[in-house]
Amino acid sequence: MEHPTALVNADLAVARHGALGRRWLDAMWDGDPLADAVVADGETRRLRAVLAGSEVLQDDAPDSLRALLAAVGTDPDWLDRDACDRAADHLTRQTREFGLVLAAASLLAGATNHVAGKPLAFTGRYASNAAVRSLEVAAWLTPVTTRGGLLPSAPGFERTVRVRMIHALIRHRLDRDPEWDHAAWGLPIPQPFMAFTLAEFCSVALKAMHKLGVRFSDRETADILHLWRYVGHLIGVAPDLTPITMADYDAIEDLYMLTSPGPDAEDRRFIAALTDFQASEAARILPPGPARRNAKNIINGYQRAFVGDAAADALQIPDTRFKHLPRATAPLRIAAFTLHDRLVPHGKARRTARGFRHRTAELTRMRTEHDVTHNLVDEVPVS
Secondary structure, three states: OOOOOOOOOHHHHHHHHOHHHHHHHHHHHOOOHHHHHHHHOOOHHHHHHHHHOOOOOOOOOOHHHHHHHHHHHOOOOOOOHHHHHHHHHHHHHOHHHHHHHHHHHHHHHHOOOHHHHHHHHHHOOOOOOHHHHHHHHHHHHHHHOOOOOOOOOOHHHHHHHHHHHHHHHHHHHHHOOOOOOHHHHOOOOOHHHHHHHHHHHOHHHHHHHHHHOOOOOHHHHHHHHHHHHHHHHHHOOOHHHOOOOHHHHHHHHHHHHHOOOOOOHHHHHHHHHHHHHHHHHHHHHOOOOHHHHOHHHHHHHHHHHHHOHHHHHHOOOOOOHHHHHHHHHHHHHHHHHHHHHHHOOOHHHHHHHHHHHHHHHHHHHHHHHOOOOOOOHHHOOOO
16 A cells, blocks of 8 residues: 655655554554544434433444444453553643643644644644643543543543544544545544554653653553553554554654654644743743743743754754753752652652642633633534
């Protein structure tokens, strides 16, 4: 099967990654059969009602709906829910650092490939309102990284399956849009880009947090990897493309970047809007004077430190001296976290509880300030 013509370095991808490289290219034509069948049968509203508990599955429900609910409702043999709960604690304990890297590293990494960004560009929601998009991501991610949040019928479980259906609805619409260039871009929201989304929230974020001075033990890292493996199961990533180990994530990241044709103007507009939003948030906590006046330069520095000079240049992120800030401040964070956890009774548990409180307070504040009353985009009224 021919790979989408917009992708580059196809031969190198296969030479470097073998069967996985070939699978990556071929899967650019693969969607999510279970979710796509529900959309084809027009059953997304009923699925959402069943997930929310406002309806029970009726006898007239089609096979497609039953199959998807059975797939997400059956725990994989490998699932360890205690590990998922521990992972929620680990990530929320570092909620400030996690929030910073999601915007300044994870979303930037995704924006380096304009083929992956095409669906958002087509829907008109790419750079339209970075604050609202960020809060929609947070409305999904917060229950996912909360203890018990991924139990069946819990908010993280429900919203993850809803995100899966949002992807399927977009794929269904764009696959039939005459403006969608299948030969160049493949299927809208294909399996490889779904797999890379896991990397954005897991390995890309973990590597950026490490640069900030956050240190997770091997056990804690294993818990976090396990959480995202389960999210991949719920959100419809094919098992053979779901990363399990950090080595798997390294391969997924490399294939995404290696075959990327680079960002386009729409990607750059999105990053510019996201940077403005992050800078406005940073200015709230920076002291008055030079630091606050340099809020945007500081954010640009973090972005460049996280994604590297080549990607930052492609995204037209200014090169500032603040790119050295993470390396300069990392030892201070390492020392502060280590001393706190050793010297304060139940220090790590206290930091975790404080992280949950901070996250709740900040999300409440931002939702109020930006007048965001919905959670996911499927709740926004169609005008």
